[in-house]
Amino acid sequence: MDSGSADVGSRRNGGRSCPAHATKRGDLYCLTCEVVVCSECLIGSRGHARHSIDTVRDTYAGRFQETRLKVEMLNSHIRTLRRNAEKFFTVLETIRHEETSILERLDRLVADAKAEVVGSSKKYAEQLEPLLLTTRLKSHNRDRIVSKIASLSEGEFLMQQTDIDKQCDGLMGSMYSIPELLDESDSVTCSLLPTIEMHSYELKLEGQSIIPLSYVDRYSIKWYLQLERTNKLTLHLDTKELDGLRGCFLFLLDIPDKLALKKIKLSVPFTLPDVSASDQITKVLVTDLSQFQKKGLLTEDDPMRISLGIGPQDPISERNCYDFVLLKYRKKVRSLRGELVEWKTYNIGHFVMDKCPPLGSKQAKTLQSSAMVDENGVRWQLKISINGKGNKGFVGATLFKCTPKYEGWYDFFIELLHLRSEQQNRIFRGCYQFDTRPAIVLPQFMAVVFLDQFQDKGTLRFRFGVKREK
16 A cells, blocks of 8 residues: 555544534545535435535545645745745855956046046146246246346347347247147047957867967957867967056957857956966866756857957056057067168069969979169079979079179078068078179078968069178
């Protein structure tokens, strides 16, 4: 017998007597009147003659089972409420933590903004006193000049006019440097909470554990990073090219589901420079990827679309981004100016090789440029030979001095121009004594070159230059 039947049997054995006949046991139940009756009630009275009658045990068993199911449903409902309460408690703790973090950031930003304002006013206040002193001194000297002019006669004025004009011109110059306000063209307005732009990427996982990515932020800073996918998701941020950049930054990552209805947002703060790492910052984004895979995220079935962004967290870090980029461009301009000055001393020639071997072939090709005449009237020619091998090739060069005179040492360079970026140009520099031999041969001055990166519709472009050492 099961537990329900045993429970019912125990209750039946301890049942009550019939309410109408105290000497009889109430073993029957009138379903119409909802009362316990006995056999005497059915025989001696007509009150229950046509009513629905069942045994107390069967009626109790059925109704007890119904009640027990309702109690179990109530228990399940209470458990669900408790789970929801726990989830809400977790969300509440997260909100409280984020609220505290945001308030701390706001307090820090307000303090930094106050410091900037107080610092600016103090800076100009310190320069105000010399300006007032300059004004008083010039006013005093002006009064002396005016009094002197008033005391002179016409003849005396004409005799001393030159000295008076020199004194006036001297007072027109600045005896002290007058503080200047920032030029609006150079000023940069930094927001209280800088905006981080999100860029979308399509990832084709296909068993890859490391996914290389690059991101260019709104300040023209290029970030190189890798997402490593094992049993967890890890961010590796390369900081080799970020030397000099300082501040507090934030990495944001959005991973939507396949229908783009929901997405998981991840954010990781980091600081530059990072004293714990030299060239790379490593941050764990997700400790367990199983929850993503259960939701159909970061799987190898279909290409996944993600959005990521990197940017400063506060105005000071944003200002550092502008200064970092400005310094970078200033260095580049100085470098270009130096190269321009150096290149002005060379006699430059150009050579367009428009009959290159087709990509993928193993053909060899040799062509010679037209003559370039330097400032001394010396004729120079460049001969290029290419031995193709697939999309790679061996490039050789020969530089000819076609005019016998002006023998001596010459500096020279030969440069293969890249199709898209000058920074990837292949260049060879050297020095050679053109006296006994009229030519210098460089059989493989560019050992292995990916020709598809340099060819433009089957054309290679070269630049060469020579200058005589003095």
